[in-house]
Amino acid sequence: MEAQAVRLLLQDIREMKKKLEEMERKLVRMIAESEEPEIIEDELHGELLRKAEGLRENPEDGMSVDEAVEELME
Known part of the structure; x- marks a missing residue:
């Protein structure tokens, strides 16, 4: 018991x-x-756009929202 x-x-x-x-x-x-959004430099903006496009074409290379939040909490 x-x-x-x-x-x-x-x-x-x-x-x-x-x-x-x-x-x-x-x-x-x-x-x-x-x-609040922060202003970023043009070079960083371009790099982020390239990464976003790559992830749009190959989403399996990215992570889920939950995975991203989990990583932020570490």
Whole structure:
């Protein structure tokens, strides 16, 4: 009986951890969306446009939104 209770508690903890991580990702997204855009140099702008075009043509080379948010949180 005790082992079952421990397993249930561990499962609950895992579910809460997942929910907290999901909420953290949402908060990071909200912060990112509320930030004011910054002015960048033409050279950097061109480089970013080339990368964006490359990712548009080969999306598998990029990362998902969740992966990007996860990387930002590290």
